[in-house]
Amino acid sequence: MAYADLRINGDRLNSTLQSTCSSWGAIVNSTGMRRLTLTQEDKEARDWLVQSCKELGCDVKIDQMGNIFATRRGTLKDAKPIAMGSHMDTQPAGGRYDGILGVQAALEVLRTLHENKIETRHPIALIDWTNEEGARFPGAMMCSGVWSTKSATGLQECYKITDSDGINMQQALQDIGYLGTTPCDYRENGLESYFELHIEQGPKLEIAQKKVGVVTAVQGMKWFAVRVSGVEGHSGTTPMDVRSDALVTASRLITAVSETAGSTKLGVATVGVISNDTQSQATIPSGVEFIIDVRCSTDQMVTDLHTAIFHRFDEIIASEGNATRYEVVRTWGLPESIFHNDCIAAVRAAAVEEVGEAMVMDMKSGAGHDAAWTSKVVKSSMIFVPSKDGVSHNPAEYTSPEDCALGTQVLLQAVLKYDAGIIA
Amino acid sequence: MAYADLRINGDRLNSTLQSTCSSWGAIVNSTGMRRLTLTQEDKEARDWLVQSCKELGCDVKIDQMGNIFATRRGTLKDAKPIAMGSHMDTQPAGGRYDGILGVQAALEVLRTLHENKIETRHPIALIDWTNEEGARFPGAMMCSGVWSTKSATGLQECYKITDSDGINMQQALQDIGYLGTTPCDYRENGLESYFELHIEQGPKLEIAQKKVGVVTAVQGMKWFAVRVSGVEGHSGTTPMDVRSDALVTASRLITAVSETAGSTKLGVATVGVISNDTQSQATIPSGVEFIIDVRCSTDQMVTDLHTAIFHRFDEIIASEGNATRYEVVRTWGLPESIFHNDCIAAVRAAAVEEVGEAMVMDMKSGAGHDAAWTSKVVKSSMIFVPSKDGVSHNPAEYTSPEDCALGTQVLLQAVLKYDAGIIA
Incomplete structure (x- = not known):
């Protein structure tokens, strides 16, 4: 099979996303989510994710901030992984797509590579970043920030940040068994590049009637x-x-x-x-x-x-x-983040291949994302798919199953293109 | 001994007040208090109060809202008690005098009557009203309000009111063993009259350089x-x-x-x-x-x-x-409360006897008090003593030991005058 023909399984992606959301953190009688970082709901979602990646033969590491790195081997000796990821925590009354889609898409890409026995040159990694929302422990994108070491807030300082019950982050990590030993530092646990699929969380794609946003920067x-x-x-x-x-x-x-x-x-x-x-x-x-x-x-x-x-x-x-x-x-x-041309080009090429140039647009992100931190230290970029009515951080947040699958397909092909070096 | 010569023991009053505050609810490194209603601190203070009253031979009843009625027998057959009281709960960061002084003063009056073997005509009662502050369960003067039955908030409704942890009032009463069976209703557990000593919680006495306020109404x-x-x-x-x-x-x-x-x-x-x-x-x-x-x-x-x-x-x-x-x-x-002339006259006569007319002034209360509710159904009035700088609901709240003793002495004599019927 030519890698360009490889397709993710949209049904599997969407049913896995919905069933795991229903299991861990669903708000009763709505599609809203309350999965605050490092809570019991988050722990159970993490345990499931780790198990799912191990079933694909991935090597799983937990770092000092609880970030999960699940890596599928490549053929190049000593190459760093091309990573895909986002976060699985939510706002106190959030939705099923912000962050969660990016991790589920990464898993679906790994599953697709696994079942098609694809050999990539670079290792391919899935990352679940801890406390992106900053809703329980103040400080959004906290743990990708620590990993990049560009954040002014360092590891020890983050450990001491407390939630409204006075529990500190280190204790919370320990309580759910995710206080890992892998250094939370890109210099010791590095990446070749990083791709993040995310919902737009704003109305621009919908208004412009576009399907995929190629994200060039974060405000x-x-x-x-x-x-x-x-x-x-x-x-x-x-x-x-x-x-x-x-x-x-x-x-x-x-x-x-x-x-x-x-x-x-x-x-x-x-x-x-x-x-x-x-x-x-x-x-x-x-x-x-x-x-x-x-x-x-x-x-x-x-x-x-x-x-x-x-x-x-x-x-x-x-x-x-x-x-x-x-x-x-x-x-x-x-700080304002400018994404890397290599990654932007890979995303753009994959998106155009999938839906045609007329349905793709370049855009800046209004929301912060883990990719903003990774971009300070490794080549990074993002893929946006439409948010219904631009709504996010709200139980009414919605992205259609078709758009979730489309974004995941673009993610797969962007990673493969980058790996093949055909866009550099 | 002529009853008019009877004197309370100021040292005992002040040392008891300070030591019980230090034991139950003191804010560390200050004279501030955090004794929220129906907490463990409140329970321990209540247990001590009940025990202290029983040692004086008082009959102790707990009503359905946890209000404590400790009654010393009188000689008249079938007479209702003349009551003295206030509350022992505080604001989250309150002081040692608001409410607490009124209950401690009532206990000191009972002790004085007991050790001097005084026989009063009416029974004399001490009351500790539950949740006057409304700081844990919203709704100030809650339980004197239920007792008066003039409050729009009834017993069952109050039981359902929750604190910020979602614990309801009925549960909280039960948890500390103060969900009593005596009806919380003045018609079934009535009083002859009610006197409440309280700190002013405002600056008027201090500014006017007066020692005792004869309270005629509550706003x-x-x-x-x-x-x-x-x-x-x-x-x-x-x-x-x-x-x-x-x-x-x-x-x-x-x-x-x-x-x-x-x-x-x-x-x-x-x-x-x-x-x-x-x-x-x-x-x-x-x-x-x-x-x-x-x-x-x-x-x-x-x-x-x-x-x-x-x-x-x-x-x-x-x-x-x-x-x-x-x-x-x-x-x-x-609603605005007008106190009863019989009680006002008893307080005024006792105050003037003690410090002379020049040091006494009539005043309205700016703060709400349990006496405002009792006044709707039984003859009531209040005695105010000065608050340093008018400060209250704050750890800096202060009333001098001399003024605490003075107010307690006025309380004793007002009760005795009312009992003797010499001011009616």
Whole structure:
């Protein structure tokens, strides 16, 4: 069989994706998912994945951040693997496609290679990255970030990050048996290249009536954990004009985040997490914390937007005329990522072969992905398939079985083309 | 001994208050308290209280809401008790005096009567009311409210109220062994009258340089649980101008609560509790809930203020121009309470005897108290002692040992005067 004729099994892909989602983390009475990283649901999905890869003869390694690397041998001596992957964790109320599709597609590619007894030159690896969502342990794309070593947040620092129950990441990894010993470092556990199939999570493909997005870059993003301090007091006996209410000030700041992003048109800015120290109806809040997520096409625009936001914060604090104040207590970021031409070309060639040039478009990613981190240290790129109505991070997230299969087929052929060196 | 010469033991009162606070619920390295209702700390404090009252020969009853009634016999046949009491639960970060002082003072009065072998005409009772703070189970003064049967929230409804861990009140009562069988109903477990010593929780006594407040009324108050709904979405791919961000809209509404209270000068309004359904930094919030606490001198002013607030909410929602909306999902209230002249006169006479007329002032309470509910069904009044800097619901809450002892002495003499019928 000519490798160019090799086809993935779309039915197997889609039925495996749906049945594993139904088994581990399904939200009752919906197609929504709640599979927070390193929970029991995640553990069971991981155990199934590891077992499935072993059945294909893959060598499976777990690294220090719980990232799973399942590798199928190639014929070249000492070559590093061409990897495919994404993540299997979800938002607290997410869908069945964000991340999960990319890992299921990688498994389907391995299965297709296995049953057709294909010999590739490079080893071919599947990767499941830990805590891409950052929904349980703050810090999205955390573990591909550690692996790339370009993230400002290192291994030991990540181990100490706690969830809302006070459990730290190291403990959580240990609890589910995924605190591995393989170094979480691309220099010691390296790759030849990395391909990630993902749903678009936005409406552009659908609006343009295209089938496949060839992703050339990921926008820059930065998060800021902000703490507003005020003065606690009794809600019934403290006159309005002597209050320093941290929640009222935080409310003005959160409004300003949205208004500044809207008026400057530099990008998007969102507050998705808020917490209040006291949480009592009869107590004036003395401490409120929230996280700002800023994303723009370029790193400079990210800087310009957060500078404008904090400038507005300073004006608001000055105008409060009370004792409230704010400080930025933590930041994370993912610099703008430009994907590699070799990988982009492999994806484009595979996509055009499958659906024709008219149905393919180049695009930038608005969302962050593990491929953004891998691209800092190995050749990388991504394949996007359409998201219905552009909806994601929501139980209504949907990508058709045909599009899931199409993306997986493009992934297979992109990997084979890269392996054959016919696009370099 | 003439009853008018009877004196409480201030040293015993203060050392008992401090040592029991240190034992059950103390915040480490401060004089702050975290003794949430029906927790292990509360159970241990209750067990100690019950034991202490039994040692004085009191009959102890636990009612269906866990309210503790410890009664010392009187000489009159079939007379109902004159009660003294308050609550032993605190805010999540509260102090050692709010509520706790009133129960400790009642115990000290019982001890004084016991060791001096005083025979009163009426039985004299100590009451520890459950969940006055409403900090663990929303709804302040909950169990005196059920007892008075004037609260809109009845016994069965309160049983179902859950804390943030999903434990309901009935379960929590059962778990600590305080789900009693005495009817929680003033008609079946009645009182002759009720006196409550409490710290002012505001700065008025201190500013006026007075020692004792004779409380004549409690301001009206109402709470509203508000839910803001929006549309969930991805923070990186959803343009600013198509968002319906529930947290941004909630922030505008919370700002309006504060601004409306400030501009109308009708009273005070506070948002002390906020929660966000999704709590993920990469997700546009789709649902936010918060609680508004409104308090004014009169019920009419409460109505005027919340009407103005919701009018402003409607304007904001209309101006958002997106799909966010709000609804009021739950309300509670405590109508304005006017105390009874017989009890007010007993307190005033006792206070003037102790410190002279110049150091005593009549006042209204800005905070709600269990006495506000008891006053709906039995003659009631309160005694206030100064709060340092007016601070309460905060670890910095402080009332001097001298003022604690003074308030307790006034409580003793007010009860004795009422019992003797010399002020009626």
